Amino acid sequence: MLSSVRPGFQLRNHSALAAFAVGTIHCSTNRRMNLAKYAKVFDIGLQNTFVYRWNFLLRSLFGFVPLAGTVFIWRAIFAERQQSVGGYEYHSMIYYFMLTILVDNLVTPTEDEWQIAADIRDGLINSFLTKPINYLAYRVSLFLSYRVLYTVVTLLPVAAIFWYFRDYITLPRDPLTWPLAVVSLAMAGMIQFFVAYSLAMLAFWILEISTIVFILYSFEYFLSGHIFPLDIMPAWLQGALQWLPFTYELFFPIAVFLEKVRGAQLWSGFAIQTGWLLATWFTARMMWSRGVRHYQAVGG
Amino acid sequence: MRRYLEIYGIMFRNSLIREMNFKANFILWMFTELLWFVGQIVFIEVLFQYVNRIGDWTKWEVVLLVGTHQIIGQLFQAFFYVNVANLPELVRTGKLDFMLLLPIDSQFAVSTRQFGMDNVVNAFVGIAIVAFSLVKLHVIPHALQVLLFVVALGLGVTIHYSIMFLLATLSFWIVRAQGLIYGYFNLFNIARYPDAIFRPGFFRFVFSWIIPVIVVANVPARLLMRGFVEPWPLLLQLVIAATFCAGMSRLFFRFALQHYSSASS
Numbered sequence: 144m145l146s147s148v149r150p151g152f153q154l155r156n157h158s159a160l161a162a163f164a165v166g167t168i169h170c171s172t173n174r175r176m177n178l179a180k181y182a183k184v185f186d187i188g189l190q191n192t193f194v195y196r197w198n199f200l201l202r203s204l205f206g207f208v209p210l211a212g213t214v215f216i217w218r219a220i221f222a223e224r225q226q227s228v229g230g231y232e233y234h235s236m237i238y239y240f241m242l243t244i245l246v247d248n249l250v251t252p253t254e255d256e257w258q259i260a261a262d263i264r265d266g267l268i269n270s271f272l273t274k275p276i277n278y279l280a281y282r283v284s285l286f287l288s289y290r291v292l293y294t295v296v297t298l299l300p301v302a303a304i305f306w307y308f309r310d311y312i313t314l315p316r317d318p319l320t321w322p323l324a325v326v327s328l329a330m331a332g333m334i335q336f337f338v339a340y341s342l343a344m345l346a347f348w349i350l351e352i353s354t355i356v357f358i359l360y361s362f363e364y365f366l367s368g369h370i371f372p373l374d375i376m377p378a379w380l381q382g383a384l385q386w387l388p389f390t391y392e393l394f395f396p397i398a399v400f401l402e403k404v405r406g407a408q409l410w411s412g413f414a415i416q417t418g419w420l421l422a423t424w425f426t427a428r429m430m431w432s433r434g435v436r437h438y439q440a441v442g443g
Numbered sequence: 444m445r446r447y448l449e450i451y452g453i454m455f456r457n458s459l460i461r462e463m464n465f466k467a468n469f470i471l472w473m474f475t476e477l478l479w480f481v482g483q484i485v486f487i488e489v490l491f492q493y494v495n496r497i498g499d500w501t502k503w504e505v506v507l508l509v510g511t512h513q514i515i516g517q518l519f520q521a522f523f524y525v526n527v528a529n530l531p532e533l534v535r536t537g538k539l540d541f542m543l544l545l546p547i548d549s550q551f552a553v554s555t556r557q558f559g560m561d562n563v564v565n566a567f568v569g570i571a572i573v574a575f576s577l578v579k580l581h582v583i584p585h586a587l588q589v590l591l592f593v594v595a596l597g598l599g600v601t602i603h604y605s606i607m608f609l610l611a612t613l614s615f616w617i618v619r620a621q622g623l624i625y626g627y628f629n630l631f632n633i634a635r636y637p638d639a640i641f642r643p644g645f646f647r648f649v650f651s652w653i654i655p656v657i658v659v660a661n662v663p664a665r666l667l668m669r670g671f672v673e674p675w676p677l678l679l680q681l682v683i684a685a686t687f688c689a690g691m692s693r694l695f696f697r698f699a700l701q702h703y704s705s706a707s708s
Contacts, residue, residue, distance in 0.1 A: 201613075202622025205629040211646060212633035216490075216497070219640040223494040354471035361478040370486055377489075 180276065181284040188288030196296075203248070203297040207304065213240050229375030234311040235401075239372050241308060242397045248297045250332025251393075252339045255286055259343035260352050263434070272435065279340070279431060286336050315402055324400040327413070330420050331396050334388060337423035344427070347434030368394030374403065388423065391416040450547060451555055458558035473561040476517070480568060483509050483635065498639020504668060505637055507576035511667070512635040512660035513569030515596055519603035521562035526554050527607050528624050531614035537705045550696050554608070573667070584667050591674055595663035598685040602659050605688035606630065608696065615699040634659045655684035 214237055221233040231239065259282060262268050271278045305312065315321060342359060345352045364370070366389035373384055373394045384390050395412055398404045404412050462469055487509065491502040500508070530553055533539040542552045577584065584592070610623040633650065638661040641647040650657045662681045666674055 197617035197622075200622075201617075202625050205622070205626035208629045209632040212636055215633075215640040215642075215646075216636055219497050219637075220490060220494050223497060228493050351465075351468060354468060354475055357475045358471070358478060361475065361482060365482045365485065370482075371489065375489070 181280055184281055184284040185288040188285040189292055200296060202253075203293065204300060206244070206247075206297075207300060210240060210244055210304070213237075229372070230403075231372065231375065235313070236372075237308060238311045238313065239397065239401070241304060241311070242400065243369060243393060244304070245301060246328065246331070246393055246396060248294055248301065249290060250328060250335060252286055252336050253289065253293065255282065255289070255336065256339040256343040256352075256356060258285075259340060260346040263343070263346040263438075264350065268438075279427060282340060283336065290332070313401075315400060317402065320400060320402055323409070323413075324396055327391075327396040327399045327416060330416050331392050334416070334420050334423050335392050337420075337427040338388070338392075340427045341423065341430045344430035344434045347430075347437050363389055363392060366390070367392045368397065372397075374398070385412075386415065388419045391419050447547065447551060454555055455558050458556075459560060461557075462560050469561050472559075473564050476561070476565045477568065480509075480513055480565070480572075483513075484572075497637055500637040500639055501580075503576045503579040504664070507573055507580070507668060508637060508660055508664040509635050510569045510572030510576060511596075511664045513572065514566050515599035515603060515660060515663070516631065516634075517562040517566035517569060518596065519600045519607075521559045521566065522600070523554055523604045523607070524562075525557045525559060527604070527611050529556075530608075530611040531623070534614045534703070539703065540705050543700070543703075549700065550608075550693065554604070577667070580668065582668055588667055588674070591678060592663050592667040595666050595678065595681055598681045599659045599663060601685040602655055602688050603631065605685070605692040606654060606656070609688075609692045612692070612696050612699045615702055630654060630656050631659070633657065634661075637661065651680075652684065652687075655681075655688065658684055 217233060217236050217240075220228070221236070228236065268278065271281065315324070338359070342352060342356050345355060349355075366373075366384060366387060368390070373381060373390060376384070391412075395404075395416060399409065399412070484506065487502065487505050490497070491505075495501070497505065530539075533542065533553070539553070543549050545552050607624075607627040610626050613623055634656045636657075638651075638657050641650070641657060647657065658681055662677045665677055
């Protein structure tokens with residue numbers, strides 16, 4: 144189980160990247176230039192990750208061991224039970240977990256919050272304060288490039304898994320489900336990112352954010368659908384979860400894709416997801432502006 | 444040997460003093476770990492709403508297994524985790540040089556710098572859960588069983604340490620090894636599942652003998668619950684697994700040191 148990465152164990156080499164990025168980007172208020180500089184950041188993100196490709200590859204490979212455990216435990220449970228579990232057959236249960244892996248690779252931030260916190264703690268954001276670059280936009284660009292690369296690197300093992308379990312795959316019946324699932328997935332990714340970003344902003348006030356990050360992660364892990372589909376949980380819990388952001392970070396896009404939510408439920412789900420997207424976005428912006436006001440530029 | 448004990452005593456005392464300087468952090472970490480543990484118990488609770496047993500494991504036997512895994516995992520974290528997790532950073536920054544210069548065994552120096560008191564508290568939570576499960580199971584283990592259980596716990600900690608140390612040692616070549624730390628957690632993710640779910644085959648073989656995460660918690664749990672049935676083969680497997688892992692990690696570290704070309708100095 145993933146827990147407790149300790150203080151003192153965080154990314155440092157990001158500093159060089161930040162300095163380089165800001166150094167190479169020329170100031171401009173021109174909108175096109177603006178886009179170009181964030182595109183550059185995206186590119187740098189790709190290159191930086193590629194420097195440590197082995198770390199990346201191994202990390203994504205190890206990520207599949209828990210899936211094997213999940214497959215084994217559900218196989219044993221369905222063998223014992225001989226009937227469906229909350230509307231899931233063995234096949235659809237495994238398919239659900241395959242999709243969680245896919246979604247995780249596509250949209251879950253991996254190291255972003257640690258890097259941001261380190262930027263703040265080590266005074267690296269000084270260079271962002273004096274240059275015409277929006278730190279949030281800069282970070283979103285990096286986040287996107289990490290996700291693209293991560294997805295590419297994991298493409299082969301993910302494809303292998305999907306091929307191995309190819310009989311379990313069922314595609315949506317309604318073609319409209321595809322765009323809906325994609326939109327929901329994108330929103331899930333941004334909610335996850337804004338949450339991670341807001342948490343990292345706590346580094347303006349406290350030295351060590353890892354405990355708080357991990358407490359929130361525990362909730363995310365158990366309540367967003369990583370360990371089981373949320374619709375096999377007790378009914379009272381499902382009622383509460385529907386209003387919490389966790390559902391919309393992982394479970395909801397998958398449920399949309401599996402066509403488990405339909406009609407009015409689908410639209411209210413989208414409404415709540417949009418609400419959380421806006422809420423987390425505002426929080427991220429607010430945390431930054433408050434934090435900068437509080438900031439004392441230690442080190443740097 | 445005595446010298447090492449003395450050195451460890453000093454490091455231990457230092458860690459405690461340091462830890463007590465950050466009391467809030469200490470309590471928060473304790474809370475975080477506890478939260479994860481509660482989550483696992485909830486997981487079992489939900490699973491057993493649908494079935495009465497998994498393989499030959501009943502609900503309270505699985506709880507006992509998770510409690511056992513908690514004890515082993517937390518003891519490992521208390522003694523070694525922070526230190527091993529820091530190894531890649533030592534390599535990357537070149538700070539490892541100072542550790543190598545010390546007139547003691549390098550692996551010892553690298554592995555024992557800090558001690559996590561909060562994990563000890565959480566290990567006690569694991570012990571409480573194991574005891575509670577035993578009550579629920581109406582099992583009163585024999586004194587010998589308890590002794591074997593404790594020995595098995597020690598072997599389990601050895602396996603945890605060796606595997607993570609091996610992974611961290613890879614950082615001599617790949618520099619940034621955070622991914623390997625995740626690797627550790629991902630590997631031991633399957634250690635808290637009952638062994639009965641793993642059908643004989645390639646996967647079971649690899650994870651019982653080569654990377655023995657399946658036996659780490661299962662063997663001690665079985666020894667405690669049903670130790671009177673067949674204690675020695677189980678214990679033997681654990682001893683072999685632990686020796687193999689410890690030996691491999693030691694050899695690999697030695698090998699890695701020969702390839703070490705310091706970073707900065």
